[in-house]
Amino acid sequence: MNRIINDPDHVVEDAILGYVAAHPEFYTATDNARVVKYPPAPLKGKVGIVSGGGSGHEPAFLGYVGKNMLDAVAIGEIFSSPTAGAFLAAFKAADSGAGVACLYGNYAGDNMNVKMAMKKAGSAGIAVKTVVANDDVASAPAGEIEKRRGVAGEILMWKIGAAAAALGYDLDGVIGAAQKAIDNCRSIGIGLSSCTIPAVGKPNFHIADGMMEIGIGHHGEPGVEVSPVQSAAVMAETMLSYVLGDMPLDKGQEVVLLISGLGATPVMELYIYYAEIEKRLGAKGVVTHRRYIGNYFTSLDMMGVTLTIMKLDDELKKLVDVPARSLGLTQVE
Amino acid sequence: MNRIINDPDHVVEDAILGYVAAHPEFYTATDNARVVKYPPAPLKGKVGIVSGGGSGHEPAFLGYVGKNMLDAVAIGEIFSSPTAGAFLAAFKAADSGAGVACLYGNYAGDNMNVKMAMKKAGSAGIAVKTVVANDDVASAPAGEIEKRRGVAGEILMWKIGAAAAALGYDLDGVIGAAQKAIDNCRSIGIGLSSCTIPAVGKPNFHIADGMMEIGIGHHGEPGVEVSPVQSAAVMAETMLSYVLGDMPLDKGQEVVLLISGLGATPVMELYIYYAEIEKRLGAKGVVTHRRYIGNYFTSLDMMGVTLTIMKLDDELKKLVDVPARSLGLTQVE
16 A cells, blocks of 8 residues: 555654644644644633544544634544543643543443543642443443444544533533433444554455454454455445444434544445434334444545444433534535 | 445536535536536626535545635546636626636646637626646746646635635736736645545555655656655655755744545645654644644545645735635634
8 A cells, every 4th residue: 555654653743743833723733743722722710621542543533623613632543542641641731620531432442541531630630521422232232232443433422521611511411421421322334444653564354355344453463354345235234233233213303424534435425324224213103313324434545434323312402413623524514 | 346326427416416416515516517606606896706616626626615715626536627617607607796706726627628618608798817736846947847747736725715715805806816826836746546536436656565656646657766665754755855845834833734634645644744743844844833634635545645844924824714614624713
């Protein structure tokens, strides 16, 4: 895989440099080279919203820093957790005294580093509470939901948590809203090609030409099914059956759809896939209140798509409709 | 290349279906299956802004339909011109009686079909004038500028022309602004991999692993130089030398930068590349007034990047700052 980089061991620093130079309206560098914050943060009286994770998923995570979105992010190496020090620096950057909601994904490294950072934050007098995203239905059975990974549903968890904070919810309220958001989210991905970490130089997993992997993770974690590539219609049917098997939806239920490419997926194909999803949900009487279609949570140059469905109630609906501005998600009305 | 499609011969129809279903705020279908329009269009008294081109470049062209952007687009087969009938239908959809500015790219098929459509529009009493984008410096020498292809500079031409129309310019005024925009634009692309048309199933050109092609066109048209893959810094240096060799910039000159991935380029790499461009422009005293970085004008799953620079004067600066809303480009302030 040919790449547009300088030193493969410095892609994260080099990219952060570009982001901060390009978008002063969204990013202020901090003392920690792996932490950026929204310039107006911390906003007096508002709960700080923090996330963090490995690089290579852009626009996640740093692309969701912005107005009514994340206040600060900790940025890890490609596909690796940020350090505890970076999470701690992000907490400090986001805390106005009203506490910090750390909304992140269920991966061993992130869990460990967030926990260490929280201990130090506690000593420094910063109240931090967490919500751990676990929306990937393919990563563990329904009985072991605590083992499931967080994937693109994290974006909706951030959107909801950040909207709650913007509306003046206190820390427990923000945590409650973000937890409800992710509890109401289910995702599944499908991979049609592998991806290459720049410093490694070759794919660390393999998907054969003509084959696809259902349930593959954002770092190439094994899926639940490998099969020949199917039509977009069959992919939609299969992925919906996993999601709805885990979270049945009644007729009339309102949902948010998030369909994300994995990096190399032509946008045209995301819309072909979307049409198949919408048709099937419509036939069940499920109502799409809002949809996000694009490259929202990627895996470098992987070809594939993820489907995320969030079930709405009145509160989530109100929160998802709050305007927001960030590189990855701008919502005007 | 594995794909997320149904029938490879119906990808364009299937994708349009998805776009229209997903974004009623941006798209109304028309009697012509290959034409979509912005729902409020035609706006009484406003010059209609139309473009069109082959599919596979998403979000171009239809992703730029929206508020203060395109009023209607004609949509071609993958990498092929829309028909004359589609251009004519787009003119009709966009005309409020104030005339239509058809702003499109310099390709043989588009030139022919726009010309035929204009003839019929004339008979129907619709005034249509055109600007033909030719911003790709690699596609012909400076002495044969009329042979140059239009590439990502088209987006800035649309932005400027549409802003002029929104501010109440008449048809000649809109054409003048759009012409000035493209006259002040220079672009060059670099390809690091080929791309695959779904109905063909294999790449119709080849870039070897470890090699890159400078000046490659959006459909794989041959570039001016093939070399081993260089660092992002060297790519930036080379591409800037082509652009600035063709359009020198004085110290203090304000510009708009548009850096677009070609489809499979990780966003992270676009920002690494951007930082190299900005550093070099800064060293020359050139001032970036606004920058667009992302997948703005793609070529299916091609890996690579295009650089577009638009030189600003007071009028272009005012027009580029007009707010806009579309899938591909939303500008809030």
